[in-house]
Amino acid sequence: MTEPADRDLDLFEPRETDVFAGFEGDIPGEPGRIETWIRAYGPAGVAFVVVLVLWEGLTRAFDVETFLLPKPSEIAQRFVVNFDVIWAAGFRTFFEALGGFVVGGVMAVVMALATVRWSAVREGLLPFAIAANTTPIIALAPIANNWFNVTSPVSKMAVVAVIVFFPVMINTARGLLEVQPEELELLRAAAATPRQVLRLVRIPSALPFFFSSLKVASALSIIGAIVAEYFGGPQDVLGQYILNRANLFQFPDAWAAIVVASIIGITFYMVIVVAERLAMPWHVSLRKTDTA
Amino acid sequence: MSDAVVLARGVGKVFGAGAARVEALTGIDLRIDQGEFISLIGPSGCGKSTLLRLIGDLLQPSTGELIVNGKEPRQARLDRDYGIVFQQATLLDWRTVRANVELPLEIMGVPKEERQARATEMLSLVQLQDFADHHPWQLSGGMQQRVAIARALSFRPALLLMDEPFGALDEMTRELMQQEVLRIWTETETTVVFVTHSIPEAVFLSTRVVVMSPRPGRISQVVDVPLPHPRDVDTRESDDYYRLITEVREALRRGEER
Numbered sequence: 332m333t334e335p336a337d338r339d340l341d342l343f344e345p346r347e348t349d350v351f352a353g354f355e356g357d358i359p360g361e362p363g364r365i366e367t368w369i370r371a372y373g374p375a376g377v378a379f380v381v382v383l384v385l386w387e388g389l390t391r392a393f394d395v396e397t398f399l400l401p402k403p404s405e406i407a408q409r410f411v412v413n414f415d416v417i418w419a420a421g422f423r424t425f426f427e428a429l430g431g432f433v434v435g436g437v438m439a440v441v442m443a444l445a446t447v448r449w450s451a452v453r454e455g456l457l458p459f460a461i462a463a464n465t466t467p468i469i470a471l472a473p474i475a476n477n478w479f480n481v482t483s484p485v486s487k488m489a490v491v492a493v494i495v496f497f498p499v500m501i502n503t504a505r506g507l508l509e510v511q512p513e514e515l516e517l518l519r520a521a522a523a524t525p526r527q528v529l530r531l532v533r534i535p536s537a538l539p540f541f542f543s544s545l546k547v548a549s550a551l552s553i554i555g556a557i558v559a560e561y562f563g564g565p566q567d568v569l570g571q572y573i574l575n576r577a578n579l580f581q582f583p584d585a586w587a588a589i590v591v592a593s594i595i596g597i598t599f600y601m602v603i604v605v606a607e608r609l610a611m612p613w614h615v616s617l618r619k620t621d622t623a
Numbered sequence: 624m625s626d627a628v629v630l631a632r633g634v635g636k637v638f639g640a641g642a643a644r645v646e647a648l649t650g651i652d653l654r655i656d657q658g659e660f661i662s663l664i665g666p667s668g669c670g671k672s673t674l675l676r677l678i679g680d681l682l683q684p685s686t687g688e689l690i691v692n693g694k695e696p697r698q699a700r701l702d703r704d705y706g707i708v709f710q711q712a713t714l715l716d717w718r719t720v721r722a723n724v725e726l727p728l729e730i731m732g733v734p735k736e737e738r739q740a741r742a743t744e745m746l747s748l749v750q751l752q753d754f755a756d757h758h759p760w761q762l763s764g765g766m767q768q769r770v771a772i773a774r775a776l777s778f779r780p781a782l783l784l785m786d787e788p789f790g791a792l793d794e795m796t797r798e799l800m801q802q803e804v805l806r807i808w809t810e811t812e813t814t815v816v817f818v819t820h821s822i823p824e825a826v827f828l829s830t831r832v833v834v835m836s837p838r839p840g841r842i843s844q845v846v847d848v849p850l851p852h853p854r855d856v857d858t859r860e861s862d863d864y865y866r867l868i869t870e871v872r873e874a875l876r877r878g879e880e881r
Contacts, residue, residue, distance in 0.1 A: 513713045516681050520707045521727040522700055531726070535717045613717045613758055 401583040410587040417572065421591040424569040425599075427484045428556040431491020432548060438492070439499035440541075446504040447533060448525075457504060464497035472559040481564050490559040495548040502544035506537030539614055542607040549603050553596040627690070628782050628814045629655035629678055634687035636673055636840075646839035647673045651687065653833065653842065657781070660808055660815045662825035662832045664871065666879065670840025671818045672786055678816060679707055679784050692781055703731060705782040706775030710790045712767035714759035714774075721746065721755040724773045731778060745773035748807060765796040769803065776811060783808075785817045789824070798859075801827055805854055822875070826867045827854060834871060836878030843878035846871050 383403050389395070390402045397405060410417070442460075446453040472490050479486035510532055518528045560570020569588050576584040608617055634651040637644060648670040655661050663671040676682040677689060680696035691699035699705065706727070714723045724742040733741070746752045749769040759767055768788055775783055785804075789797045801824060808815055819825050825832045829848050836843040848867055850858055858864055 511713070513709050513711055514715070516676075516709070517707070517713050518730070519681060520679055520700065520705070521730045522703060523730045527730055531730070532715065535715065611717065613760075615716075615760070618760065 398580055398582050401586055405583040406586040406590065409581075409583040410590060413584060413587060417569075417588050417591050420567055420569045420572045420588065421595055423484070423565075423567060424556050424560065424592070425553070425595050427487040427559075427568070428491055428552040428595075428599075430484065431488040431555065432495050432552040434488060435492035435495030435552075436499050436545065436548065439496045439544075440503055442496075442500045443503035443507055443537075444529075447507045447529065453504075453508070457501070460497055460501055460504075464501055468494050468497070469555060469558050472555075472562045475559065476562050476564065486564065487556050487559040487568075491552045491555040494551050494555040498547050498551070499541070499544040502540045503537055506540030507533045510536050535611075538611045539616075542603065542610070545603050545607075546600060549599045550596055553592060553599065557592060626657050626693070627654050628657050628659075628692055629653065629816065630688075630690040631674075632688045634674075634677065634684045634689050636670065636677060636682065637685040648677075648684075649839040649841050651842060655814060655816065657814055658812055660805075660817065660828055660830045662817045662819055662829040663835060664819055664822065664825045664832055665835030665840075665843075665875065666820070666837055668837040668840065669835040669878075670837070671835050673840065674835075675784050675786050675816060675818050678782075679705055703727070703778050704780055705784050706778070706780040707784045708768070708771045708775050708786065708788045710787040712759070712764075712771040714767055714770055716759055718759075719755065720751065720757050720759065720762070720770050723759065723770055724777050726774060727778050733778075741777055742773075745777050746770075748776070748810065749773045749803065763796075764792050765800055768792065768800060772804070772807065776807070776813065779811075781814060783813045783815045785815065787818050787820070790819075797824070802855070804828065805852075809853065822868050822871050823859075826850075826864060826871060827859060832871050834874040834878060836875075844874040846874060 386400075387403050390400055395402075442452070442456075446457055469490070471493060475489045475493075476486045479489050507529075514532050514536075515528065518532055523531065557570040557573070560568045561574055564571065566572075566575065569592055573585045573588045576582070576588070611617065631651045631653040634648060634653075635646070636648040637646050639645055651674060663674060665671050673682060677684050678691055678696060680691075680700040683696075689696055692702075692704040694702070694704075714720075715726070718726070721739075721742050724745050725738045728738040728741060742755070743752065746755055749772055751766060751769055751773065754762060754766065759770065762770065771788070772783075788804075789800050792800060804815070804817075805828060807813075815828075817825075817828060826848055827850075832846040832848060833842055834844045834846060835841065846867065850861070850863055850867070
């Protein structure tokens with residue numbers, strides 16, 4: 332008989348994640364939270380400040396006209412002065428974007444599930460969805476304004492929903508369909524029902540694809556809402572605010588509104604990143620160096 | 624006379640049609656009795672994995688008759704008469720080790736408490752009880768494959784199908800795993816069908832080695848392996864072991880030449 336110790340040997344084989352252990356010796360002590368944070372975000376913060384300083388310095392040095400490119404300090408001043416108006420407009424625009432995002436996202440997931448269930452949907456409709464995804468859907472905006480009451484946020488939501496629908500639908504469908512063949516064989520060997528295959532393997536496999544598409548869609552939804560607003564509707568939204576201020580040559584005001592749009596877009600994106608982490612901590616891109 | 628767990632009569636499998644037609648298997652006659660450890664060995668394209676998948680009803684034969692555990696392969700699959708282990712451990716990353724072992728039981732609708740008890744038992748069988756709450760990616764290749772074995776045995780199937788399960792492991796781990804599988808085979812009295820292209824592995828593990836040859840895939844010879852049990856490091860150094868390795872190697876060569 333073999334020594335039990337022999338058999339046990341590979342219990343103690345280094346795990347793949349242990350490759351990081353080799354580097355731990357280089358770091359004096361545990362890096363603190365703040366230190367980690369600075370390491371992670373420091374470079375981006377420095378770049379941001381450098382760009383702002385260059386922008387301010389160069390526009391001053393070459394005396395660039397405000398209507399061409401306002402100085403950051405001017406934009407900041409208008410941002411403060413118009414704070415309430417711009418943010419109120421920002422939230423109305425975000426409401427349109429979010430409404431369209433939810434409607435388009437839910438419809439996309441339903442359709443993606445349908446591609447798994449019915450091959451007719453997969454083979455008949457998916458190619459059209461892929462084609463539609465490459466067309467500039469935003470061009471629909473004037474038409475959607477006509478279909479749905481132009482004064483209602485629903486017309487903007489409709490545009491956003493269509494824009495969000497295609498990338499989410501296509502990517503989620505891909506995730507649901509492109510499961511490892513061995514995982515399917517494993518479930519087949521265990522005599523799993525199609526519903527069990529969906530729940531146990533297809534949906535978890537699709538999550539990374541789904542969240543990637545949501546990240547893209549979050550940015551698209553803000554863009555879609557603002558551009559749809561350019562084509563008419565109530566005046567108290569970001570798109571109209573930017574348009575009106577630009578027409579009045581009040582460019583620093585327009586820029587301040589663009590800053591608000593960016594802040595909303597980035598925040599929306601970050602919320603999805605957090606949701607992704609909570610939903611799939613197991614994914615290779617999100618794993619923490621493990622405890623053992 | 625023990626019961627046949629697998630009975631194949633004139634089994635053949637053809638893939639594709641017309642110019643793309645490939646005869647993967649032809650005229651397979653094979654009887655595997657309860658408690659046997661059978662290796663299917665042969666070069667690439669000899670249909671050994673195909674034969675394993677026919678037994679598991681992951682593929683269906685084109686010709687001939689195949690009986691698994693006294694029934695049609697499909698019925699045997701639906702009755703969960705076999706567990707299967709692939710070359711890749713195929714563990715689900717989003718489940719802990721324990722939840723991976725419980726997967727087939729969950730599919731079968733076994734109540735939670737029984738599932739947990741069974742998973743604990745199986746994890747101690749493969750000596751991974753301390754890793755129950757880990758995730759698969761935190762384990763080495765050999766450990767992952769042991770989880771896959773625990774999962775395949777979790778519902779106590781009569782038959783264990785293994786498709787080159789140690790093909791991706793390094794030589795040292797591989798030998799340890801072979802020892803493990805023999806121990807598990809002895810403890811559980813499961814019948815094993817084991818696909819490999821390693822001659823020493825086939826001889827060390829098996830009660831019989833089924834030597835296959837390609838184009839079209841067929842059985843060219845069956846080599847009995849009367850090495851005594853339990854088998855260990857001494858077995859690997861015995862003269863009988865070398866003699867049997869030579870016998871299988873020559874059978875493989877004859878199969879290629881024909």
